[in-house]
Amino acid sequence: MDIVHEADKRGWISKSSNVKRFVEEWNYKLNRNALFEHGSVLTENMFSEIDSTFSLEVCPEVAEYEYSRFLEIPEDVELVTLIVQKIELNKRNSSVKYDKQVYQHFRNYNFPPHQMVGAENVEDIPFEPVDEPEVALTVQIYRPEKKATPYDRKFLSRLPCFKIESNFMVLGNQHLCELRDKIECLSDKVIPFELSDFPDMEISTTCKDLYKSGFFYIEGVVYNDMRDPDCRDYSEPVIQWSKTGTDVMEMQKGSMENTKFKDLKLRLGYPYLYNHQGNCEHLLVFSDMRLLSDEDVKNKNAYPMLVTARHNKRIFCMVCKIFDARWVVFNNPRLPETPFMFCKKCYVGFNYDSNKQKIGQFKAYRFIDPPAVMNA
Ligand SMILES: [Zn+2]
Ligand SMILES: [Zn+2]
Structure with missing residues (x-):
């Protein structure tokens, strides 16, 4: 393997x-x-x-992010971890874009x-x-x-x-x-x-x-x-x-x-x-x-x-754009896209008539939204 x-080339x-x-x-x-x-x-x-x-x-x-930005590392240090830390802090101070990326990383974790x-x-x-x-x-x-x-x-x-x-x-x-x-x-x-x-x-x-x-x-x-x-x-x-x-x-x-x-x-x-x-x-x-x-x-x-x-993004219903997606529909010719995400209410309202009969042919599965289950 x-x-x-x-592995020998990767420090x-x-x-x-x-x-x-x-x-x-x-x-x-x-x-x-x-x-x-x-x-x-x-x-x-x-x-x-x-x-x-x-x-x-x-x-x-x-x-951790706020703490590290105020570190003052002396010029003549020999400890490799501090030298690396100093290079990293200089990089953050010289680039706003990079600093934002690091902040985003800390926020995600x-x-x-x-x-x-x-x-x-x-x-x-x-x-x-x-x-x-x-x-x-x-x-x-x-x-x-x-x-x-x-x-x-x-x-x-x-x-x-x-x-x-x-x-x-x-x-x-x-x-x-x-x-x-x-x-x-x-x-x-x-x-x-x-x-x-x-x-x-x-x-x-x-x-x-x-x-x-x-x-x-x-x-x-x-x-x-x-x-x-x-x-x-x-x-x-x-x-x-x-x-x-x-x-x-x-x-x-x-x-x-x-x-x-x-x-x-x-x-x-x-x-x-x-x-x-x-x-x-x-x-x-x-x-x-x-x-x-x-x-x-x-x-x-x-x-x-x-x-x-990792914090996951919520997936919303593609009809109302308000509620979380709970159903995913495939191959429905009445829809512009496949797969198509629905919340519970929109799914029943769009795909079934008043007698709860399926309208047309399609396949449907329950959709599991990552934030709803992974952080539960
Ligand atoms: Zn909806
Ligand atoms: Zn897995």
Whole structure:
């Protein structure tokens, strides 16, 4: 797979790390006694000085964007992160357009840190202490890539166009399936029935209820979710396919429900995969790995924790332009476009007569509006 992704040419992709070994090594390095006994990193005086000079107390109170713009970074710093930060701030100060783009980015990911878990508040979740030392991994889940139309391929300059849908923090001692259960995707929530003959029928069965299979692909291993007897082994055809190509390493089979994050070998920044509903494919990227600190939530039940999520735009009814779309109609010759979005009222008013008989021929499905379900 490295031949495809050219990981060595991409500076943001790390070398392969063993999560369990990472915890052991850093727990040892950060143990204060071990640190001072060996004397190789810091003296106790240096530690006290750093401890008293730097404070993170201001951070949770101030929006990240507003905070960073007032940073004053000295000229002669050597720390690479500060040099990069300085270049970034200069770029923002010299271009109003770029500054606006950054502001927009922060606004789109505007969740108070450590306060939101989906719609729940951390304080409301039953407390169970984390077993420390514990590793916290940040996982980015990308929006599934749209299948490109011939128009897209001809006129859009850059395809595919990847967007992060949500960021989670997970713990090393959690199973992969715990993350899967927290990932929200529209294709799980779709009602998979054509309903033009039954406009009033209330159906709660979704694709998630019918098609429960899914897998994560991480570092050469396909981890199936086989918790439900109806789940299919998605890994077999993928493994067979991997044996046929020269650009792809041969893959192995794993189990989501029997594998913990600390059992993984992974590369930060590397594009892995979450696949479900047959062909709904989300890139999955581990963007950070660190020991859980005193600043983090210590309640095991609060993880996997949704820390940021993209705000989606509402889709409106194409007739009244007032209410959210609830129905999508295909191939109706009485309409100028297909698909056509309707709110509940306009859908019934336009497509059925006073006796609730369908007018003409068309296909209709319930429309799931992302903001209505993803932020619920
Ligand atoms: Zn999906
Ligand atoms: Zn309407």
